Amino acid sequence: MSKKLLLTYDHIPGINTLEVYRQNNGYKSLEKALKTMKPDDIVEEVKKSGLRGRGGAGFPTGMKWSFLAKPEGVPRHLVCNADESEPGTFKDRYLMERIPHLLIEGMIVSSYALGANTSYIYVRGEYFYIIKILQNAIKEAYAAGLLGKNILGSGYDLDLYVQPGGGAYICGEETALLESLEGKRGNPRLKPPFPAVAGLWGRPTVVNNVETIAAVVPIVNGGGDEYAKIGIGKSTGTKLISASGHINKPGVYEIELGVPVEEFIYSDEYCGGIRNGKKLKAVVAGGSSVPILPTELILKTAKGEPRLMSYESLSDGGFATGTMLGSGGFIAMDEDTSIVKNLFTFARFYHHESCGQCSPCREGTGWMEKILKKFIDGKATMSDIDLLWDVQSKIEGKTICPLGEAAAWPVAAAIRHFRHEFEEYVKNPQSIHDVKHYFRLNNLVEA
Amino acid sequence: MTTTTEIKFSDSAQQQVQEILNQYPADKSKSALLPLLHLAQAEFDGWLSAPVMDYVASILNIQPIEVYEVASFYSMFNLKPVGKYLIEVCQTSSCWMNGSEDIVRYLERTIQAETGQISPDGMFQIKTVECLGSCGTAPMFQIGDKFYENLTFEKIDTILDDLRKENKRSRYV
Numbered sequence: 001m002s003k004k005l006l007l008t009y010d011h012i013p014g015i016n017t018l019e020v021y022r023q024n025n026g027y028k029s030l031e032k033a034l035k036t037m038k039p040d041d042i043v044e045e046v047k048k049s050g051l052r053g054r055g056g057a058g059f060p061t062g063m064k065w066s067f068l069a070k071p072e073g074v075p076r077h078l079v080c081n082a083d084e085s086e087p088g089t090f091k092d093r094y095l096m097e098r099i100p101h102l103l104i105e106g107m108i109v110s111s112y113a114l115g116a117n118t119s120y121i122y123v124r125g126e127y128f129y130i131i132k133i134l135q136n137a138i139k140e141a142y143a144a145g146l147l148g149k150n151i152l153g154s155g156y157d158l159d160l161y162v163q164p165g166g167g168a169y170i171c172g173e174e175t176a177l178l179e180s181l182e183g184k185r186g187n188p189r190l191k192p193p194f195p196a197v198a199g200l201w202g203r204p205t206v207v208n209n210v211e212t213i214a215a216v217v218p219i220v221n222g223g224g225d226e227y228a229k230i231g232i233g234k235s236t237g238t239k240l241i242s243a244s245g246h247i248n249k250p251g252v253y254e255i256e257l258g259v260p261v262e263e264f265i266y267s268d269e270y271c272g273g274i275r276n277g278k279k280l281k282a283v284v285a286g287g288s289s290v291p292i293l294p295t296e297l298i299l300k301t302a303k304g305e306p307r308l309m310s311y312e313s314l315s316d317g318g319f320a321t322g323t324m325l326g327s328g329g330f331i332a333m334d335e336d337t338s339i340v341k342n343l344f345t346f347a348r349f350y351h352h353e354s355c356g357q358c359s360p361c362r363e364g365t366g367w368m369e370k371i372l373k374k375f376i377d378g379k380a381t382m383s384d385i386d387l388l389w390d391v392q393s394k395i396e397g398k399t400i401c402p403l404g405e406a407a408a409w410p411v412a413a414a415i416r417h418f419r420h421e422f423e424e425y426v427k428n429p430q431s432i433h434d435v436k437h438y439f440r441l442n443n444l445v446e447a
Numbered sequence: 448m449t450t451t452t453e454i455k456f457s458d459s460a461q462q463q464v465q466e467i468l469n470q471y472p473a474d475k476s477k478s479a480l481l482p483l484l485h486l487a488q489a490e491f492d493g494w495l496s497a498p499v500m501d502y503v504a505s506i507l508n509i510q511p512i513e514v515y516e517v518a519s520f521y522s523m524f525n526l527k528p529v530g531k532y533l534i535e536v537c538q539t540s541s542c543w544m545n546g547s548e549d550i551v552r553y554l555e556r557t558i559q560a561e562t563g564q565i566s567p568d569g570m571f572q573i574k575t576v577e578c579l580g581s582c583g584t585a586p587m588f589q590i591g592d593k594f595y596e597n598l599t600f601e602k603i604d605t606i607l608d609d610l611r612k613e614n615k616r617s618r619y620v
Contacts, residue, residue, distance in 0.1 A: 087539045087578040120470075125485065125523045126535075126579050128592035128619040161470040164619075166481045166521025169577070183480030183507075185520040201475055244541040244582035251583045288540060288578075331541055331582070345543045349577045352522075 003230055005218040005238045006211070007254040010098040016133065018140040021101040027146060029220035033109045034154040037220075042113035046216060048224030050236035055081055055172070055209030056287060056327040058311050061216075067196040068114055069204040076204045078111045080121040080213055081177055082130075085169040086287035087349060088329025091240035092210035094252040096123075096130045100137035104160065106213035108146065109220055111158050114206055118159045121210075122177050125165040134162050169353035173401045174207040176355065187357045188401035211240050232258030235310035239328050241270075246334035248272035261285070261307045261314075262299050265332060278334035282418075285314055286326020288346050289406035291413030292339065293323050319413065338432060339418040340425060343410060344372040350407035358399040365407045367391045375422060378429025385422045389415050454502045460490050464506065476507055480517055483507065484524055489618040493533065494525040522576065523619070530565040530572030532610050532617045534558075535589045538575045541582035550586045551575060553600050557607060570611060591617030 014020035021027070033042055047062030068076060080103070084092040096103055103121070111119045123131050138160055141147045149157045163181055165171050171180045175189035178200050199205020215237060219227045228236045235257035244250045247265070249272040255264065264270045265280065274280050283298040284290060301307055302321035307314065314325045333342065351365040371388045374380040392408040399405075415422065425432050456464060463486055464479075471478040483503050484495060491499050500514040507514075518524040525533070534554060538547045551562060554573050558566040562573045581587040584596035595606055610617075 084580050085578060088541060088582050090580040090582055093580045124580070125481070125521070125619065126576075126589060128485075129594070132592070163470075163478075164482055164485055166484065166517070167523035167576075168521050180481065181478060182475070183477035183513075183517065185517055201472070242583060244585065245544055250541075250585075284540075329582070331544075333544065337544060342540055342543065345538065345540050349539050352577050355520075 003238060003256045004254050005227075005230070006095065006102065006214050006240065007098075007252070010094075015099055016097075016101070016137070018101060018137070018144060021099065025221075026101055027105050029109050029217045030105055030146065031152060033112055033220050034152050034156060039113045039115055042109065042216075042220060045219055045224035046113070049215075049219045049227035050224075050231075050234060051212065051215055051219060051227065052235075052311065053209055054211035054215065054239065054328070056086060056289070058325065061208065061212055064196070064208070065114060065206060067194070068206055069197045070115065071204070074203055075118065076114060076116045077200045077206075078107065078114050078116040078119040079177065079181065079200060079205055079207045080107060080119070080210060081172060081174065081207050082121050082123040082127070082210045083165050083169075083172040083177055084127075084210070084327075085124055085172050085353075086289065086327045086329055087346065088242060088244060088284060088287045088331045089327040090242045090244075091252045091328060093127060093130060094242075095210060095214060095240065096127075097133060100133050101141070102214045102217060103134070103210055104137055104141055104147075106216045107160055108141075108151065108158055110206075110208070110213055110216050111160075112156055113216075116206075117157050118161075120161050120163050120181060120200075122163045122165060122171070122181055124171070125167050128164065131162050131164055138162065168355075169349075170355045170401070170403060173403065176401065177207060178205065185355070187355050188403075190400060230256055232308065232310050233312055235312060235325075239309070239325070241309070241328040241330050243271050243330045243332070245330075245332040246275050246278065246337065247332045248275055255309055257308075257310045258313075259309045261309055264309055264330075271330075271332065274332065274334050276334075278336065280332060281335045281337055282333045282339060284323075284329070284331040284333075284410070286324045287329030288331075288349065289402075289409055290324040290326040291319055291322075291409050292343075292417065293321075293413070294417050297321050297417070298323075319409070320416075323413070339414055339421050340372065340375050341432065343414045344369070344376055346410050347372045347407070350403065354403060354407070358401075358404065360395045360398040361404040361407065364391050364395040364404070368407065368411055375425045376432060378425070378432060380422075380426050380429075382423065382426050384426070385415060385419065388422075454491070454498050456486070456490055460486055477509055477513070479507060480509075480514065481521070484514070484518055485620050488524060489620040493529045493531075493616055493618070494527060528565075531570050531614070532590050533572050533574055535574045535576045535579070537577070537579045537581060537585070537587055537589075539578040542578075542585040542587060545585040547586045550588065550598055550603070553603060554588075557603065570614075571607070592619045593617075 009024045051061045052058040171186040176186040180186045195205040301316045347369040351369040356362045392411040395404040395408040504511045558571040560566040587596040
């Protein structure tokens with residue numbers, strides 16, 4: 001069995017309530033932090049743990065925390081990024097729905113470490129039922145003296161609020177999230193200044209993903225050194241993986257970083273193999289933004305070594321033969337899947353979600369969707385493949401925020417590894433209609 | 448003489464407005480805009496008319512344009528009237544792989560309206576949306592704050608029948 005730090009108690013009935021959560025070691029890290037540790041001690045433990053941001057970028061959390069400016073008399077804030085919107089990713093939703101108090105405990109401990117007295121959890125608006133779960137849990141925590149004034153008699157005060165988004169992928173980008181939390185359109189800000197210096201309302205702010213904040217709880221409980229022993233190399237600890245697509249057992253799995261990809265896909269402990277005895281064709285390993293890899297490259301690196309579920313191993317070979325761990329949104333596709341059609345759904349997504357601020361992204365995402373539609377409609381020519389390549393190459397690195405890259409990378413990777421499929425649709429436009437896109441519904445409705 | 452209905456939050460909504468405003472420093476009340484727009488949409492028939500947005504602007508003491516530009520940016524705010532139940536069908540990647548196109552076609556046939564149109568009985572409207580974080584339980588749609596997952600045609604029939612009986616406008620808040 002894989003080591004579990006976050007989803008240890010998620011199947012216990014009533015674990016969403018404060019009472020049951022506390023019976024299962026809940027809020028131990030808060031007592032330890034407030035009674036035995038100084039704020040900087042916690043930052044030190046997080047640094048030692050090697051924890052990296054679990055939202056997708058993988059930036060070391062302890063380092064991010066240590067950048068927080070602390071000018072006299074200016075309030076600081078911790079904002080939790082629960083705007084989970086990367087296609088293929090649903091782990092934060094699972095965590096907040098099942099064990100809301102784990103996030104709240106992590107928020108209190110982390111706020112204490114950063115010296116914040118008012119913190120926010122920004123949840124994507126579509127997750128309104130989750131917002132209600134969190135608000136109930138927060139109410140329980142206030143009633144028990146775990147939030148509010150003088151928490152557990154420590155003299156530390158914290159107010160914690162939940163903020164709904166309005167439906168915008170871009171608000172997962174931390175400065176767009178802050179704009180949104182200020183009641184504005186979610187347009188990412190120019191950096192510098194970074195949020196650590198000028199964030200929410202111009203005040204020093206740390207923005208962390210749900211899973212990152214939850215991981216602070218086991219780090220404080222067991223110590224940073226112990227956490228760093230789990231995992232492999234610089235990929236320390238555990239990671240929540242959202243597994244979906246054509247697998248037997250879709251769902252959220254907590255893995256110890258370093259599990260071989262092959263084991264993750266085929267073992268009954270995780271995905272349980274590909275449905276209907278089909279063969280695996282390709283995997284998007286870390287959410288829609290990361291490069292898609294064909295079976296041979298996702299199971300083994302170009303050097304022939306087993307590919308592991310870790311930051312380093314998944315990116316081995318760069319984008320030529322590798323990919324990224326990203327948010328851990330793991331989408332597996334069987335042999336009948338049309339890579340081009342799936343890519344079209346991604347391109348439509350990014351076009352819809354581009355905030356429109358930077359021309360390369362606003363125009364480029366639209367063109368990519370349009371060109372891919374030509375392939376779907378059987379109207380593409382060979383030169384459209386090169387045109388598509390050209391458009392994606394003109395977005396990367398030319399925008400304020402990484403949405404541009406996120407939109408370009410999947411297109412580039414699909415052409416890089418599956419060019420033959422694009423060519424096939426040009427030579428034989430009918431073939432796209434012959435692809436079996438459907439698993440469960442078996443195409444029962446006539447067009 | 449023509450009479451216009453006064454736009455005003457119900458007493459319980461007014462109380463919620465106060466709770467929302469308490470979440471921010473007094474001089475940062477614009478932060479309440481998104482929560483207030485959600486509340487307004489729920490209060491006023493599931494969409495945001497210009498007078499409703501003006502009303503929200505007046506509560507926050509900001510210019511109406513500051514509300515319009517925000518309401519038009521986010522996909523959850525409807526700027527036109529909608530069916531009593533807005534069926535938001537996810538169509539991205541994993542949902543597509545698991546048959547979201549069939550779900551849309553089946554829904555269109557069942558409610559007798561194309562995507563984007565309100566059904567003849569005013570009850571339903573299909574809206575295709577991007578990833579709702581339900582990839583492991585695809586295909587799915589959302590109605591109000593409820594997720595309906597692992598959909599089949601039989602399940603859809605039951606869901607729509609139940610909603611017809613319930614006959615209460617869907618809402619997030």
